[in-house]
Amino acid sequence: MKRYFTVTLISAIMLIILPLANYVSAASGVTVRVAIIEDRTSVDLSLKGKYAIYALGTGKVLKEGPYLNGKVTVASDGLLVGGKAIGGTGINIKVVKDSNIYIDTRRFRGSVDIVRKDNGKLLVINNIDMDDYLYGVLYHEVSHRWPAECLKAQAIAARTFALEQARGNKGQPYDLRCDIYSQVYGGRDGEKWSTTHAVDSTRGKVLTFNGDIFPTYYHATCAGYTEDASNLWNADIAPLKGVPCNFCGNSKHYRWAKELPLANVESKLKDSGYKIGHIKSVNILSKNRSGRNENIEIKDDTGTSVVLTGKDFRQIFGPNEIRSTKFDAEIKRGNLMLNGMGWGHGVGMCQWGAYGMALRGKKCDDILKYYYPGTEIMAIDKLPSKP
Numbered sequence: 001m002k003r004y005f006t007v008t009l010i011s012a013i014m015l016i017i018l019p020l021a022n023y024v025s026a027a028s029g030v031t032v033r034v035a036i037i038e039d040r041t042s043v044d045l046s047l048k049g050k051y052a053i054y055a056l057g058t059g060k061v062l063k064e065g066p067y068l069n070g071k072v073t074v075a076s077d078g079l080l081v082g083g084k085a086i087g088g089t090g091i092n093i094k095v096v097k098d099s100n101i102y103i104d105t106r107r108f109r110g111s112v113d114i115v116r117k118d119n120g121k122l123l124v125i126n127n128i129d130m131d132d133y134l135y136g137v138l139y140h141e142v143s144h145r146w147p148a149e150c151l152k153a154q155a156i157a158a159r160t161f162a163l164e165q166a167r168g169n170k171g172q173p174y175d176l177r178c179d180i181y182s183q184v185y186g187g188r189d190g191e192k193w194s195t196t197h198a199v200d201s202t203r204g205k206v207l208t209f210n211g212d213i214f215p216t217y218y219h220a221t222c223a224g225y226t227e228d229a230s231n232l233w234n235a236d237i238a239p240l241k242g243v244p245c246n247f248c249g250n251s252k253h254y255r256w257a258k259e260l261p262l263a264n265v266e267s268k269l270k271d272s273g274y275k276i277g278h279i280k281s282v283n284i285l286s287k288n289r290s291g292r293n294e295n296i297e298i299k300d301d302t303g304t305s306v307v308l309t310g311k312d313f314r315q316i317f318g319p320n321e322i323r324s325t326k327f328d329a330e331i332k333r334g335n336l337m338l339n340g341m342g343w344g345h346g347v348g349m350c351q352w353g354a355y356g357m358a359l360r361g362k363k364c365d366d367i368l369k370y371y372y373p374g375t376e377i378m379a380i381d382k383l384p385s386k387p
């Protein structure tokens, strides 16, 4: 009995220690470069621990110390770092292990580059281990209260997406942005245990098609049918052809409505180069298989009309103003009334659908293989080495 108790106690302690050990040794061996600020002339920099600042390019130590609290601003031929003039194209900031870099009020793991761009503005890049980066993505992309299986599916999709972007952007100044145009990334603040655990428990796993990674797009809510990527981008990819989705009915984004004053619509269209007067009618000319608008015709009171794609229409107003291209339109009392469904471009995994599947007992693999048909989960280190 005593021996059993001791063994049980040791097991219990191991259960507590092991996840902790995992967390501490998070490094995945892959680093990504994430643009966290672009086109500003000044940022606040705070380093609460031993640090060193190196010149980009030469690697020369420019400044080091136990603590720094200041600004980085553009100067006539370089940067001002904490009041010290530094020539060259930029700096690389490193802090000792377990310390963080604060940019404005946000806290970042890894190292940070601050580059003076040709336009005289700053570009701030966080160089960060893939899984450390994913910790800072997941809690923004999905609710940390969701079931573990859909969080794991999200972790694998986000890891694959980041890796694919990093591969494609090798020659560019950075791999990913920190907003909806890549994946939303907020640094270290706000990380949650459940989302971090989803990253840890899928470490090194990516989604592949024909033995290689592909851009694993995902979105909030498809509202019935996911989109074929080739309708939006030059991306004819078999797992991104669209599937029916009966799992996202609980999404708060399933239906939406938007009221746009016609004068506002007219000025937005003109700003985007469309020659149109006072709008008289808006007709959806065609919808695709997933129910999203292909072409929209807008006529003015002189009979002039313009036709634009659903994608362009949404882009003109912004992806948060018009949540999807799946909507009906009518004019009422001087307003354009849109009744729409879903949120996001609709390609790949439907996040609310993944949540719905997990609630029905589906596993991470089931979810990924459903939204990305024909794919396999594979270890990163088994991937072919491609440029």
Ligand SMILES: [Zn+2]
Pocket (backbone or CB within 6 Å): 221, 222, 223, 224, 225, 245, 246, 247, 248, 350, 352, 353
């Ligand atoms: Zn869905």
